[in-house]
Amino acid sequence: xxxxITKREKDYSQWYLDVVKEAKLAEHSxxxxxxxxxxxxxxxxxxxxxxxxxxxxxxxHENAYFPLFIPKSFLxxxxxxxxxxxxxxxxxxxxxxxxxxxxxxxxPESKLEEELIVRPTSETIIWDTYRGWIQSYRDxxxxxxxxxxxxxxxxRTRLFLRTMEFLWQEGxxxxxxxxxxxxxxxxxxxxYRTFAEDYxxxxxxxxxxxxxxxxxGAVDTYCIEALMQDGKALQAGTSHxxxxxxxxxxxxxxxxxxxxxKLVWATSWGVSTRLIGGLIMTHxxxxxxxxxPRLAPTQVVIVPIYRSDEERETVLEYxxxxxxxxxxxxxxxxxxxxxxxxxGFKFAEHEAQGIPLRIAVGPRDVQKGNVxxxxxxxxxxxFESREGIGVMVKELLETIQVDLFEAAKKRREEATxxxxxxxxxxxxxxxxxxxxxxxxxxxxxxxxLVKNETKATIRCIPLKTDGKEGNCxxxxxxxxxxxxxxxxx
Numbered sequence: 001x002x003x004x005i006t007k008r009e010k011d012y013s014q015w016y017l018d019v020v021k022e023a024k025l026a027e028h029s030x031x032x033x034x035x036x037x038x039x040x041x042x043x044x045x046x047x048x049x050x051x052x053x054x055x056x057x058x059x060x061h062e063n064a065y066f067p068l069f070i071p072k073s074f075l076x077x078x079x080x081x082x083x084x085x086x087x088x089x090x091x092x093x094x095x096x097x098x099x100x101x102x103x104x105x106x107x108p109e110s111k112l113e114e115e116l117i118v119r120p121t122s123e124t125i126i127w128d129t130y131r132g133w134i135q136s137y138r139d140x141x142x143x144x145x146x147x148x149x150x151x152x153x154x155x156r157t158r159l160f161l162r163t164m165e166f167l168w169q170e171g172x173x174x175x176x177x178x179x180x181x182x183x184x185x186x187x188x189x190x191x192y193r194t195f196a197e198d199y200x201x202x203x204x205x206x207x208x209x210x211x212x213x214x215x216x217g218a219v220d221t222y223c224i225e226a227l228m229q230d231g232k233a234l235q236a237g238t239s240h241x242x243x244x245x246x247x248x249x250x251x252x253x254x255x256x257x258x259x260x261x262k263l264v265w266a267t268s269w270g271v272s273t274r275l276i277g278g279l280i281m282t283h284x285x286x287x288x289x290x291x292x293p294r295l296a297p298t299q300v301v302i303v304p305i306y307r308s309d310e311e312r313e314t315v316l317e318y319x320x321x322x323x324x325x326x327x328x329x330x331x332x333x334x335x336x337x338x339x340x341x342x343x344g345f346k347f348a349e350h351e352a353q354g355i356p357l358r359i360a361v362g363p364r365d366v367q368k369g370n371v372x373x374x375x376x377x378x379x380x381x382x383f384e385s386r387e388g389i390g391v392m393v394k395e396l397l398e399t400i401q402v403d404l405f406e407a408a409k410k411r412r413e414e415a416t417x418x419x420x421x422x423x424x425x426x427x428x429x430x431x432x433x434x435x436x437x438x439x440x441x442x443x444x445x446x447x448x449l450v451k452n453e454t455k456a457t458i459r460c461i462p463l464k465t466d467g468k469e470g471n472c473x474x475x476x477x478x479x480x481x482x483x484x485x486x487x488x489x
Contacts, residue, residue: 005352007286012230017159019280022352023289026159033157033164037273040353043297045167045273049147051199051295052169052271055191061143061171066125068149069116074124077249081123084216088152090118090164118151123217123242123268126172127250134174134264137256141184142174160277161234161489168272174264176254178243181265185241188269189222192237200275201292201405202226202282203412204236205435205484207460212444215268219243225459225484227412228281231433233459233486236278239269277489282408283377289354290377292404293397299332300393301355305343305362312339318366318386322359325390331397351376356400357393377404418482422450422473425485429454435486439479441472449474450485459484 005018020026025041028034037045053063069092075082093115097104119125126144133139147169157163171188175181189206196204204224215221218240226236247253247263255261283290293299304319306312319335326333334355336346343360350358358374365371371389374381377400384392415434419425425438440446440458451457465481472479 005286005288008229013158015286016277016281019284019289019352020159023354025276025280025289028159031164033154035159035163035165037167040297041276044276044279044291044295047295047297048195048199048275049169052191052195053145053147055195056145056169056171059143059187059191061145061173063147064144065146065148066122066129068119070119070122070125072115072117074128075117077124078217078245080245081217081249085120085152088120088154090120090151090153092116092118119148120150120152121268121270122146122148122170122172123246124250127246127252127266130174130264131250131252134252134254137176137254140174140176140254140264141180143171143184144173145169145171158277158489160273160280162274166273168270170268170270173267174247174252175267176256176262176265178265181243181267182241185220185222185239185267185269188267189224189237189239192224192239192269192271195271196224196226196236196275196278197405199292199294200279200282201294201401201408202236202278203405203409205460205462206464207462207484209238209460210444210447210458210483212447213458215240217242217245218268219245222463223460225486226278226282227415227435227486228278228489229411230281231415231487233435233488234274234278234281235459235488236275237269237271240267242266242268283404284354287379288352290404291354291356293356293401296354296356297332298334298353298355299397300326300334300357300359301350302333302335302359302361303343303346303350304335304337305360311363314366315361315363319361322361322371322386322389326393329390329394331390331393347374351379356397359389359393375400377407420470420473425450425473426454429456429485429487433487435459435484437482438473438485439470439481440483441475441477441479443475443477446472446474454487456485456487459486459488 004022006014008015024038026035026037029036094106095110096107098107149167151165154162154164173184193206196202204226209221220241222239223235224237226234228234244263246266252264253261302319304315306315323335356376360372369386370383373384417428418437461483470479
């Protein structure tokens, strides 16, 4: 199986596509720029959904659903928002087809009075809805999340990382005060950080975006930034403080306890199936996919090895007992008893699919009362006693989870630099890549210059900083703190 996967050092981009293919996560669809998410990929996304959904509900949020189609006039109501998404919108102009000579064509008589936009994001239609939901301070806050798909007309796509249609969640909340909305924005940023690090084992930097990188229509955009193995950054999630921009655009007001009418304060926040791409590039190796146990659709696979029908019966009975013990302990376990594949093929397939732990059992293991354990992350093997295997496996899965995070954190630290001059910045960027901390004068002109000359962008202004002031690496002008630069996906 590994022979089908290009080595990372040879062609990182092809390696990524090979990992996705061999792990059977997704494939290109007949519609250019869209993907088919295969059952394994969907199971991984469902585990991400379940983890995030619980965190959302634990913080007081509820799920709802809003239409896929948005009237074009809605997007016109918030100037920055429409400008940010205008070039990415898919537009519906007609409502039906008609049969013509054994085929179909658009019926010209079905032209819509107002074109509909296929949802690129839902702020506009949600805030038009909230106008009917909110009259009094008693109606606030509204804490709503939506699991949905969106369409953004991308010309250059890559499975999971950037596709025309993708799956995501988008939270949209309404508040009586500015401080409540700011607190919500930061709370959800922390939810994303916790999920990325505790579930995905992917270390991230939290920060706020510069004005030029801000979400269209937001006052402030906060983000989590991760570093991939090739030294490029990935924006893994965003949380936006929208101020009163959408409340003004859609005339959403509430009557406070004093009887005064005030505009509502807003937030929105989201992560998408891009997280799967981030997980792949954070942990996987030249053998294929590596998945942290907390998210793995199958955490443990048991492979019985036998040569005769008599051995088969004995080994399968032994494997079944381990399977049942693990399942009773809540482990997501699979017994691979396919007779039409050899053990070597199964081992390679399970490695490519990133199953965290493999248990192999044969006639000798039955006789000796042991099992062979193989860790996917380290590709290491050991023989362990069958007795107490359930508890041991549970503990080992947690060890693997922690080890993956620590390994990723170490790689990030080794690929992080601090520079003082622009010359040093360009040298480090070309020779090493990764995250680079440098002082910036706060101007869009300097930000654009660095981007045009180096293709590196300011990923964020970190929330955690040493607080040391300095001078911009480009202009020499005063700078309040170092910001985080990197080339990115």
